[in-house]
Amino acid sequence: MDRRRFLELSSAAVGGLLLGFELTPAVLADEASPKAAQDWAPNAWIRIDAAGALVFILDKTEMGQGVYATLPLLLAEELEVDPEQLRVEFAPADKKYGNPKNAGLQITGASTSLAVSYEPLRRAGAVLRELLRETAAERWQAALADCSAQKGQILHKDGRRLSYFELAEAASRRTLPKHVSLKAPQDFRLIGKSRLRPDSPLKVRGQAVFGLDISIPDLRVAIYIRSPRLGAKLASFRAEKAKSIPGVEDIVAVDQGVAIIAKRYWQARQAEEALDITWDETKAGDFDSAAIYEHVLHRSQERLATLSSEEELQKADIKATYTLPFLAHAAMEPINCTVRLSPELCEIWAPTQSPGIAQSLAADLTKLRLEQVKVTTTFIGGGFGRRLAQDFIEQAVRIAQTVQKPIKLIWSREEDFQHDFYRPTAAHALAITLGPDGHIAHWSHAIAGPSITANSYKKIVPALLPRWIPHEVKDSVGDFAAGYMGRKSRDPAATEGTLDSPYSWQKRDIYFDAVDYGVPVGYWRSVGHSGNAFVIETLMDELAFKAGIDPFVFRHMHLEKNQRAQRVLDELRKRSAWEQALPKGRFRGLAFHESFGTLCAEVVEISVSEGSQSFRVERVTAVVDCGRVVQPNIATAQISGGIVFGLSAALWGDITLTAGRVNQTNFHTYPIARMSDTPPIEVHFLDSEAEPTGLGEPGVPPLAPAIANALFGATKRRFRSLPLTL
Amino acid sequence: MDLEINRQRFAIDVPADTPLLWVLREECALSGTKFSCGKGLCGACTVHINGQPMRSCVTPVSAAARSSITTIEGAANDPLLRLVQETWIEEDVVQCGYCQPGQIMAATALLRQNPKPDDNAIDAAMAGNLCRCGTYPRIRAAIHKAAAKLPLPKGAR
Known part of the structure; x- marks a missing residue:
């Protein structure tokens, strides 16, 4: 999700609607009205249930990044329980779980989960702990100072003890303590020390329930057939033959596609083969990749000419243009969503990163109140930003409305590749001038491409508007916001990492032009940083070479007041043995990038075959400053996983179009890294006392430019497009 | 037809060409075996048939009859x-x-x-x-x- 701009717009458009929530007495009063006297929810994240279990309510989606482990641990740290004493439940969609860094919507994205939870969850744990101590002290008529909390019990120094459960009922009638202090870092029992992931046992035994594994009575399978040509509409279809296939119950038009409802998935797919559909392609897209590249490149060059004077362009040390491809998310779990409707209730089970948007979208479609839409988030088999878009929720609700049966919508892998919200293509045109001291005097940078912000605001903005506004009005506000954002030259999802680059370029002119080709685009792990870091970091390398300065030193020169960044670079220089000569045929490349508040630098070592026909990534060393590391094992996995994700994109990532159709259909035409492609990866974190920042995305951006910079060593050629080919 | 899965017998009534994956997931309530590519390209649906790793999404159930099948639940x-x-x-x-x-x-x-x-x-x-x-x-x-x-x-x- 995009952040600053989003908040700006939302406060302007929606006024005071968006409030990040805090632990206030109002919220607590609401929550403290328990169903039964024994079930007690002292705050939004914890419930002590009638059986005595401590239930942690996880308000972020677990998609591999480890919130199922790290967020309960934050609360457990202050509540003085072991994380294993907490049973984790996924939160329902509820506006009290709004993410203050994602416009107040209940969204898991932008590498924000730990950053936004770090203080509130520890505070929630501390408030409850103090309340329980006070309750025990009163019951014992003891001094508060003599009562301490440990492993789910309050202990008196004389040896008496009461479990949290035993204290819960009395505690629920007390007023919450107003002032609590949080632990000093040197007193942390849990934060900073790796524990095994609590979701592993479920996942390795096949017991974790992903969206695709949801099972409810009378559930039918739905598949949804759309034209592979983007923007084509449904004209007509003949279903007689398809309907005769055993198990097939309904074949109906839904929006611009055809839904097939069957008892079983395979029956539905058999029916698809027997179905005869005519598409109306009069308004369909007809672009080819080559034409898109040509057009978008032209737009960026036109813009560059307005950013710099003719003279400036003339004397620039480097003039360069770049083109970047569309990319697919290719999460392993295919898109799916289960819906059950009744006149008073819409129940949704979905692997979604945006339960809040899913809820408001479904309420609009069904004309139910928000409270009548129950969204249950499941484990999700990879997000990477794909499941921020709620297209599949809308389809599933519409299909359930049409056939009036509980359905599970399941996409095929082919549909996933052909109807993704792709990382947008982009062209960059730059003119860069070095000053006499080797410092960059002018960084002039024009970017053109489809705007994610414009695309996604159409759906996000309606979710932000008050419920009483009619659906149609909301849609037009959404369209307006999208149009407005699409015209913005500083669209954050497109320019992030450039306008706010930590490098001290003396003068920077950066401009984004949105161009729409009718190809759906969306947030893809590291979003705008994914392409912008490639452009900036390959150019920083090229400029260093031109200035005759070591690439580490050259970056240092442009980070002179940024001690955090300097420490990251210094540590990487050491860890990667940068000074050490390499054997013949081996080359190294460096890249550094800051994203989502985290600094990440990577050195890649490659081997190049005789005659430079092919290359292989042999080793990656990364150094990261993400503030305090809460769970080192998970942090390492996130950076390492980001590097592998970046490797797939750098080597093969390329969604192409022919006559308005995406050519790639499955993993044979859109390869992703295999074990044999994955080099040894070393990840080092700098010690830091700063608040934690994101880790899901920052490992991705430096990888491609680091490889390209290593390839320059081998080939003396500069690489200005992705994927990288010799 | 009869299937032996994780040493348990299942009597199944599906067309012979139904992929084993969907039989496991939809007929036997064994959802630990995952659907992902549907073409034998990604391995998410791997099970053992007589000890051999097989892609259940492209294995017709008929090919697994009279065999010993092991899944992640086994x-x-x-x-x-x-x-x-x-x-x-x-x-x-x-x-x-x-x-x-x-x-x-x-x-x-x-x-x-x-x-x-x-x-x-x-x-x-x-x-x-x-x-x-x-x-x-x-x-x-x-x-x-x-x-x-x-x-x-x-x-x-």
């Missing part, structure tokens, strides 16, 4: 599978976890056939199992660690 009767699962937990392998049942079934088949695989043997055996989260380095470490625990004690079940 660890109770398969000490090696259980050992691999436990090692996966110890090595903190999983991220999203969606591909891991397939990875574990592929790794178990490898270790059954080659109890001390080197990196090349691991690469070869695991090349068909994709992981989008990029857990490969820990999968490799977990296979080596599981191998170090072999042979299983006599009488392990």
Whole structure:
């Protein structure tokens, strides 16, 4: 999700609607009205249930990044329980779980989960702990100072003890303590020390329930057939033959596609083969990749000419243009969503990163109140930003409305590749001038491409508007916001990492032009940083070479007041043995990038075959400053996983179009890294006392430019497009 | 037709060309085996048929009749599978976890056939199992660690 701009717009458009929530007495009063006297929810994240279990309510989606482990641990740290004493439940969609860094919507994205939870969850744990101590002290008529909390019990120094459960009922009638202090870092029992992931046992035994594994009575399978040509509409279809296939119950038009409802998935797919559909392609897209590249490149060059004077362009040390491809998310779990409707209730089970948007979208479609839409988030088999878009929720609700049966919508892998919200293509045109001291005097940078912000605001903005506004009005506000954002030259999802680059370029002119080709685009792990870091970091390398300065030193020169960044670079220089000569045929490349508040630098070592026909990534060393590391094992996995994700994109990532159709259909035409492609990866974190920042995305951006910079060593050629080919 | 899955008998009534994957998931309520590519390209649906790792999404159920099928849920009767699962937990392998049942079934088949695989043997055996989260380095470490625990004690079940 995009952040600053989003908040700006939302406060302007929606006024005071968006409030990040805090632990206030109002919220607590609401929550403290328990169903039964024994079930007690002292705050939004914890419930002590009638059986005595401590239930942690996880308000972020677990998609591999480890919130199922790290967020309960934050609360457990202050509540003085072991994380294993907490049973984790996924939160329902509820506006009290709004993410203050994602416009107040209940969204898991932008590498924000730990950053936004770090203080509130520890505070929630501390408030409850103090309340329980006070309750025990009163019951014992003891001094508060003599009562301490440990492993789910309050202990008196004389040896008496009461479990949290035993204290819960009395505690629920007390007023919450107003002032609590949080632990000093040197007193942390849990934060900073790796524990095994609590979701592993479920996942390795096949017991974790992903969206695709949801099972409810009378559930039918739905598949949804759309034209592979983007923007084509449904004209007509003949279903007689398809309907005769055993198990097939309904074949109906839904929006611009055809839904097939069957008892079983395979029956539905058999029916698809027997179905005869005519598409109306009069308004369909007809672009080819080559034409898109040509057009978008032209737009960026036109813009560059307005950013710099003719003279400036003339004397620039480097003039360069770049083109970047569309990319697919290719999460392993295919898109799916289960819906059950009744006149008073819409129940949704979905692997979604945006339960809040899913809820408001479904309420609009069904004309139910928000409270009548129950969204249950499941484990999700990879997000990477794909499941921020709620297209599949809308389809599933519409299909359930049409056939009036509980359905599970399941996409095929082919549909996933052909109807993704792709990382947008982009062209960059730059003119860069070095000053006499080797410092960059002018960084002039024009970017053109489809705007994610414009695309996604159409759906996000309606979710932000008050419920009483009619659906149609909301849609037009959404369209307006999208149009407005699409015209913005500083669209954050497109320019992030450039306008706010930590490098001290003396003068920077950066401009984004949105161009729409009718190809759906969306947030893809590291979003705008994914392409912008490639452009900036390959150019920083090229400029260093031109200035005759070591690439580490050259970056240092442009980070002179940024001690955090300097420490990251210094540590990487050491860890990667940068000074050490390499054997013949081996080359190294460096890249550094800051994203989502985290600094990440990577050195890649490659081997190049005789005659430079092919290359292989042999080793990656990364150094990261993400503030305090809460769970080192998970942090390492996130950076390492980001590097592998970046490797797939750098080597093969390329969604192409022919006559308005995406050519790639499955993993044979859109390869992703295999074990044999994955080099040894070393990840080092700098010690830091700063608040934690994101880790899901920052490992991705430096990888491609680091490889390209290593390839320059081998080939003396500069690489200005992705994927990288010799 | 009759199927033997995790040493249990299932009487199934489906067309012979139905992929085994969907029979497991929809007829037998064994949802640990995952659907991902549907074309035998990613390995998420890997199960054992007579001990051999097979892509259940492209295996017609008829080809698995009169065979012994083991899925990720079959660890109770398969000490090696259980050992691999436990090692996966110890090595903190999983991220999203969606591909891991397939990875574990592929790794178990490898270790059954080659109890001390080197990196090349691991690469070869695991090349068909994709992981989008990029857990490969820990999968490799977990296979080596599981191998170090072999042979299983006599009488392990």
